[in-house]
Amino acid sequence: MNDILASVDGDLVAPGRPELGGLVHWGGGGGRPIHRWFRYREGFSPELIDELALGRRILDPFCGSGSIMVGAARQGRSSVGIDVNPLAAFVARVKVSPLAAADVSDVTAFLRRYEGELPPAEPWPVPGLRIAGKVFEPDVLDELLRLRTVIEERAASKEQRHFLLLAWLAILQDVGSYFKEGNGIKYRNRQRRTGGYVARPDGRWQLERFGADQRAFVRAAFTGQLAAMLDDVPAWQHGNWGAQRVIEGNSLDVLGQLERRSFDSVLFSPPYANRFDYFESQKVELWFGGFVDSYGELAALRKRSLRSHLGAALDRPVERRPELDALIGLIDPDCYAARQRVGALLRGYFSDMAAVLRHCRRVLVPDGRCCVVVGNSAYGGVIIPTDSLVARVGLEAGFGQASVVPVRHLTVAPQQRRSLQGLEAWMRESIVVLA
Numbered sequence: 001m002n003d004i005l006a007s008v009d010g011d012l013v014a015p016g017r018p019e020l021g022g023l024v025h026w027g028g029g030g031g032r033p034i035h036r037w038f039r040y041r042e043g044f045s046p047e048l049i050d051e052l053a054l055g056r057r058i059l060d061p062f063c064g065s066g067s068i069m070v071g072a073a074r075q076g077r078s079s080v081g082i083d084v085n086p087l088a089a090f091v092a093r094v095k096v097s098p099l100a101a102a103d104v105s106d107v108t109a110f111l112r113r114y115e116g117e118l119p120p121a122e123p124w125p126v127p128g129l130r131i132a133g134k135v136f137e138p139d140v141l142d143e144l145l146r147l148r149t150v151i152e153e154r155a156a157s158k159e160q161r162h163f164l165l166l167a168w169l170a171i172l173q174d175v176g177s178y179f180k181e182g183n184g185i186k187y188r189n190r191q192r193r194t195g196g197y198v199a200r201p202d203g204r205w206q207l208e209r210f211g212a213d214q215r216a217f218v219r220a221a222f223t224g225q226l227a228a229m230l231d232d233v234p235a236w237q238h239g240n241w242g243a244q245r246v247i248e249g250n251s252l253d254v255l256g257q258l259e260r261r262s263f264d265s266v267l268f269s270p271p272y273a274n275r276f277d278y279f280e281s282q283k284v285e286l287w288f289g290g291f292v293d294s295y296g297e298l299a300a301l302r303k304r305s306l307r308s309h310l311g312a313a314l315d316r317p318v319e320r321r322p323e324l325d326a327l328i329g330l331i332d333p334d335c336y337a338a339r340q341r342v343g344a345l346l347r348g349y350f351s352d353m354a355a356v357l358r359h360c361r362r363v364l365v366p367d368g369r370c371c372v373v374v375g376n377s378a379y380g381g382v383i384i385p386t387d388s389l390v391a392r393v394g395l396e397a398g399f400g401q402a403s404v405v406p407v408r409h410l411t412v413a414p415q416q417r418r419s420l421q422g423l424e425a426w427m428r429e430s431i432v433v434l435a
């Protein structure tokens with residue numbers, strides 16, 4: 001395998017820039033004004049705009065929670081962001097859409113009223129998510145749904161409603177009996193210990209987490225969130241907020257509609273080829289926010305997304321790549337990953353990336369650059385060097401130069417550690433620069 005990996009890397013790998021390692025994950029920017037409004041686990045830092053010397057007109061075809069767009073607006077640049085996930089597109093749109101002064105005072109008044117009185121409203125209908133009764137304690141659920149009705153009934157404009165709804169969505173995990181972890185959600189009634197999860201005594205963990213008054217816990221979480229968002233409103237006073245456009249859709253469809261040579265820079269972080277399904281880990285917010293109303297809709301979103309997880313449309317045609325086929329051929333056909341159609345996933349992933357990068361080349365000005373933040377993955381002891389493969393795909397897509405800049409070492413799951421001994425150098429997260 002080392003020979004194949006060395007030949008895929010070729011002379012593409014540049015000296016590392018570990019100082020950028022802190023910027024390719026949520027911790028790198030998530031605590032800043034506006035960015036902090038919704039914790040998007042997969043987000044990166046807007047500081048990359050300066051570190052990578054991006055131009056005035058930026059495209060992010062996998063914009064997630066809009067980190068780059070907020071950064072672009074604050075610096076007076078323009079951007080277009082695309083995301084297939086309606087929750088992500090909603091979050092990004094609220095963040096780059098300044099509220100009018102009258103809306104800010106109405107929302108402030110809403111906060112004061114809500115701090116002072118219990119919502120008298122009927123609860124909003126419970127969404128059709130099958131585990132709705134499991135992800136929230138009964139009092140928490142009831143309080144959340146009453147608050148939702150108050151938001152829907154009292155917001156005086158669509159903009160106010162969206163701002164309030166974002167605050168409501170942002171607290172769901174904090175007040176919930178679940179949290180996002182790995183490729184999905186886990187429940188707070190179980191605690192991780194060495195060797196596995198153990199059950200926490202019923203009644204006690206709820207008391208420890210929520211206190212004796214669960215409704216007051218929800219109210220405090222919401223008022224804290226809304227107050228923090230209102231504190232950040234002055235950050236909207238400076239910048240070019242009108243020049244940010246969020247498009248909800250599949251980049252593979254939307255990119256073709258963008259004008260040729262209309263961007264100076266492209267920067268994005270696609271989902272990694274690691275089977276993680278964002279629609280699984282975000283299903284509570286997707287259902288409770290009303291972004292999906294049926295399991296059919298959820299499945300359709302999964303199918304529309306990049307082929308990075310097993311719910312995507314893995315039967316779509318693929319472009320074959322000998323070096324990728326050689327690596328897939330090394331995966332033990334009896335291992336779990338191979339039985340899960342990981343070969344089809346990987347071939348689909350790089351075919352999708354090829355299509356995306358061809359579009360990026362077309363919409364960039366001739367001397368424009370495209371930067372891709374991506375991490376490698378491993379299946380059954382076989383490394384998939386996504387960064388170098390993306391660089392090669394970029395060269396085929398029409399870019400003249402490609403380099404892979406490693407920024408961070410990726411940790412591997414304990415069960416993979418032994419089989420990856422000697423290959424640690426390839427467990428990296430990189431910025432692929434195409435020009």
Ligand SMILES: C[S@@+](CC[C@H](N)C(=O)[O-])C[C@H]1O[C@@H](n2cnc3c(N)ncnc32)[C@H](O)[C@@H]1O
Nearest residue numbers: 043044062064065067083084085250251305306
């Ligand atoms: C790593 S996240 C990007 C996070 C973003 N940089 C941020 O700071 O919030 C990748 C995003 O790609 C989106 N995505 C997956 N498939 C897509 C597709 N076909 N078209 C557009 N977006 C897609 C996911 O919904 C996810 O939000």
